[in-house]
Amino acid sequence: MSVRVQMTVNGESHASEVEPRLLLVHYLRDVLGLTGTHVGCDTTNCGACTVHLDGDAVKSCTVLAVQADGCEVTTIEGLAHDGELHPLQDAFWADHALQCGFCTPGIIMAAAAYLERNPDPSDDEIRHALEGNLCRCTGYQNIVKAVRTAAAASRKEVAA
Amino acid sequence: MTTVERPAEERGWVGQALRRKEDPPLITGMGRFVEDVVLPRTLWMAVIRSPEAHARIVSIDASAARERPGVAAVFTGEDLADLGAPLPMIWAPPGVEMRTPEHWPLARGAVKHVGDPVAVVIGEDRYAVVDAAEDVIVEYEPLPAVVDPEAALEEGSPLVWEEFGTNVTHEWGLGSEDIEQALAEAEVVVERRIVNHRTAGVAIEPRGALADWREGELTLWSSTQIPHVTKFVLSGMLGIPEDRLRVIAPDVGGGFGSKLNVYAEEAIVAWCARRLNRPVKWIESRTENLSATTHGRDQIDYVRMGGTRDGRITALHTKIVLDCGGYQQLLTPFMGVFSACVMSGCYAIPKVRTDVIGVFTNKVATDAVRGAGRPEATHLIEVTVDQFAREIGMDPLELRRKNFIPKENFPAEVATGLVYDSGDYHGTLDKCLEHVGLEQFRGEQEELRKKGVYRGVGFSTYMEMCGLAPSRIVGPKGVGLQAGFWESATVRVHPSGSVTVLTGTSPHGQGHETSFSQIAADLLGVSYDDVEVIHGDTNAGPHGMDTYGSRALAVGGEAVARAATKVADKAKRIAAHLLEAAPGDIEIRDGRYQVRGSPEAGMPLSDICAAAYVPEDIPVDIEPGLEETSFFDPENFVWPFGAHACVVEVDVETGEVDVVRWVAVDDCGPAINPTLIEGQVHGGVVHAIGQALYEQIVYDSDGQLTTGTLVDYALPTAAEVPDIETDRTETPSPVNQLGVKGVGEAGTIAATPAIVNAVIDALSPLGVTFINMPLTPMRVLEAIDEARGRGTGPRATEQAREVGEHGEGAAGSGPAQPDEGGAP
Numbered sequence: 001m002s003v004r005v006q007m008t009v010n011g012e013s014h015a016s017e018v019e020p021r022l023l024l025v026h027y028l029r030d031v032l033g034l035t036g037t038h039v040g041c042d043t044t045n046c047g048a049c050t051v052h053l054d055g056d057a058v059k060s061c062t063v064l065a066v067q068a069d070g071c072e073v074t075t076i077e078g079l080a081h082d083g084e085l086h087p088l089q090d091a092f093w094a095d096h097a098l099q100c101g102f103c104t105p106g107i108i109m110a111a112a113a114y115l116e117r118n119p120d121p122s123d124d125e126i127r128h129a130l131e132g133n134l135c136r137c138t139g140y141q142n143i144v145k146a147v148r149t150a151a152a153a154s155r156k157e158v159a160a
Numbered sequence: 161m162t163t164v165e166r167p168a169e170e171r172g173w174v175g176q177a178l179r180r181k182e183d184p185p186l187i188t189g190m191g192r193f194v195e196d197v198v199l200p201r202t203l204w205m206a207v208i209r210s211p212e213a214h215a216r217i218v219s220i221d222a223s224a225a226r227e228r229p230g231v232a233a234v235f236t237g238e239d240l241a242d243l244g245a246p247l248p249m250i251w252a253p254p255g256v257e258m259r260t261p262e263h264w265p266l267a268r269g270a271v272k273h274v275g276d277p278v279a280v281v282i283g284e285d286r287y288a289v290v291d292a293a294e295d296v297i298v299e300y301e302p303l304p305a306v307v308d309p310e311a312a313l314e315e316g317s318p319l320v321w322e323e324f325g326t327n328v329t330h331e332w333g334l335g336s337e338d339i340e341q342a343l344a345e346a347e348v349v350v351e352r353r354i355v356n357h358r359t360a361g362v363a364i365e366p367r368g369a370l371a372d373w374r375e376g377e378l379t380l381w382s383s384t385q386i387p388h389v390t391k392f393v394l395s396g397m398l399g400i401p402e403d404r405l406r407v408i409a410p411d412v413g414g415g416f417g418s419k420l421n422v423y424a425e426e427a428i429v430a431w432c433a434r435r436l437n438r439p440v441k442w443i444e445s446r447t448e449n450l451s452a453t454t455h456g457r458d459q460i461d462y463v464r465m466g467g468t469r470d471g472r473i474t475a476l477h478t479k480i481v482l483d484c485g486g487y488q489q490l491l492t493p494f495m496g497v498f499s500a501c502v503m504s505g506c507y508a509i510p511k512v513r514t515d516v517i518g519v520f521t522n523k524v525a526t527d528a529v530r531g532a533g534r535p536e537a538t539h540l541i542e543v544t545v546d547q548f549a550r551e552i553g554m555d556p557l558e559l560r561r562k563n564f565i566p567k568e569n570f571p572a573e574v575a576t577g578l579v580y581d582s583g584d585y586h587g588t589l590d591k592c593l594e595h596v597g598l599e600q601f602r603g604e605q606e607e608l609r610k611k612g613v614y615r616g617v618g619f620s621t622y623m624e625m626c627g628l629a630p631s632r633i634v635g636p637k638g639v640g641l642q643a644g645f646w647e648s649a650t651v652r653v654h655p656s657g658s659v660t661v662l663t664g665t666s667p668h669g670q671g672h673e674t675s676f677s678q679i680a681a682d683l684l685g686v687s688y689d690d691v692e693v694i695h696g697d698t699n700a701g702p703h704g705m706d707t708y709g710s711r712a713l714a715v716g717g718e719a720v721a722r723a724a725t726k727v728a729d730k731a732k733r734i735a736a737h738l739l740e741a742a743p744g745d746i747e748i749r750d751g752r753y754q755v756r757g758s759p760e761a762g763m764p765l766s767d768i769c770a771a772a773y774v775p776e777d778i779p780v781d782i783e784p785g786l787e788e789t790s791f792f793d794p795e796n797f798v799w800p801f802g803a804h805a806c807v808v809e810v811d812v813e814t815g816e817v818d819v820v821r822w823v824a825v826d827d828c829g830p831a832i833n834p835t836l837i838e839g840q841v842h843g844g845v846v847h848a849i850g851q852a853l854y855e856q857i858v859y860d861s862d863g864q865l866t867t868g869t870l871v872d873y874a875l876p877t878a879a880e881v882p883d884i885e886t887d888r889t890e891t892p893s894p895v896n897q898l899g900v901k902g903v904g905e906a907g908t909i910a911a912t913p914a915i916v917n918a919v920i921d922a923l924s925p926l927g928v929t930f931i932n933m934p935l936t937p938m939r940v941l942e943a944i945d946e947a948r949g950r951g952t953g954p955r956a957t958e959q960a961r962e963v964g965e966h967g968e969g970a971a972g973s974g975p976a977q978p979d980e981g982g983a984p
Contacts, residue, residue, distance in 0.1 A: 026286070102364045102413025136364050
């Protein structure tokens, strides 16, 4: 049995026939070939699969593709615009906020959604906002720093 | 020698905190991890694993699974009977009886732990193979299991491997033969039973492998730290000549030692791809990762430290009970060797000995996890040094200083027979204390205690043995690893002047592309942006020995430096010819090869390589081209060191431990890229905080894994850990021309004892004098209860067993006694 789903991913409309049980993360990866969204656990702990669903950060390993029917999805591949890195992408690079880079797309997507809600967070707020994302390489310190850097850059952009 | 700043004229690309070359694809979703590699007609593989800790396989009925649509095949251990060899363990120390069971990728007749692979289902779809696996009926006859390594040593214990007649894998020792006499002569002996519990590496990318068989050639993509070693091993197992076997480690999402192995699934996908003549892919689930990827640590360390009442440590003996698990993976028993090799710590202890007894249990094999044996040694040394100080009433830092190997004594041979290359242990401790502000802390601590707030400070002064190489020391005739441990590099200058560096190392987050580019750029006189580093592909560049043991820079980076130096020397000869000067007069300055004293006579490397590749006018004794290879095998390990301090706050009502401050002063020699060093320290310390406070692999008494997901196996999140305050000193190593050491494992090696010492310091007013990791709220509360003399719970009983029964030294105090030492 398969079900028709239609969603807009990174600004492009996609329609597919999928198994009802197909996870959104596997739809993005295996059907659309957007492999920047990763899977690091089976239990929604690690957050490597975080994407935006109608603007909210969700863990796409715990969303069925059919639940995203009619929705707007943004993945890490859709974050940069016109060849310009998103402020978070640039800050992660500048502040050495990644090492192996496997958790990075999910953390950037989680942080991006968070900064939309809280554009000027404290370090402590950033740390708690990222509780749903695990990183084994960085000890989180430079991730927190990069989110702070990106928040400042974004505020400057808005003010300008 | 503590110089971090270099004079301006010596500054090149090396030493700069450059942005990493690795990052642009990784931050835009363009990385290529093994699951991202897609080949036409790929089949998926699901692994059927044992739910039993120990059992005989009575039968496997795969008929229903085979009939499901989309299933291509089901294979069991019997099907893989044509493998040429089992999975390897490569430690064969001279003169030691080693019990190594045959470890086949799919179990043959019996299973030894929960998660042991029994069969595989191959099919068209990743979900369908999991469905089909449910239809494979495996009948098991359960056998008695043994989980506790000390129970496994008792007479009458169930045997993991009946054929050996014992659960002892091996017994091995290193160091002073006359240790008992030294301990008997000591004025004070402190004994402790220190448990270094089982943990998991938990790279955020689980393992995975994709095999492709085409026209007699096999390509394997694997999330591995060791593509070159894997190629060699699989060649023997599968009977495929090495020249037709290519292993690629694409982007690898972390390793931490857990991918420093040749695993069953890599051999199985390769075998299946050849058998089915189609690509086969397997991606590990996290539950598989926690039940079938090697674990780490899991030592019980019986420590006896002897010395004088005025603070000279004279003898240290450790008996290590090493829980090897059900099999011997690549380096399983070697973890005890790593511990033994660093057992002298930073100290000039006249007599040091370690005796290891390895034990089979019905659990996953242990092997490397970030630090691999060295964190266990540092932990027991640094905790026991504090315990010894308490026993003799001396400040633990004074005791450390009194026993440090003085910097003028390097290179320093220690009682283990190993020679430390360089060090300044007072220097890192001094710098650490500058940051900590100990006196001020003690004042605050006193004030807070009056308010019922318990804060403590703990220290760890560590050294580590890194740069896993000297083949003469670790190889077959040394301590017995059956391999050489050099590293290779090729530096290729292209005809247009850009540079490719091919390294035999294989990174998984460390930043080799960045740091190796910095090294090559300086030595060749080119821009950092003009260097590209290729790694992790056995068909690119010379044979290599991969990345682990903090070896990449000190061995692999040095190979890059040596190959680049060879290229530069050849370029200088060509430049000298073209400039009509003597080769010895050519120097590289500001990106030009120029005549010393006549900077107007010079040319960039691109002009020289034009001449090298269109050799109309080069000396007749110089071959065309501009490419050189170096294989580097150092004379010694490198021995980084440092001093870490942390401040913890313990909630004595809930038992929760909060790390509120961390100061890390590390010395890994001159920095190639200081930002990368900081990143390694941050990650390593947080990994150690995880072990000390949260992470523990737990099997119940029947051998069932109760921590099979990240719900139960608790990694620290951003909210649990502090910022790490880092600083460095730079003491060059004489072992390589770069003077570098290594820093990838420093954090996990240094950090756990600082936390334990800090918690004991925090709780000392309550009478707590000793505690074992992990410092979970329950364990902390029970230690408090125990100290207050009202310990009644089950954990309190175990705590007493851990410290009490074995805690009474010849002249030592019972560790559960109230603090009598008065310090600090």
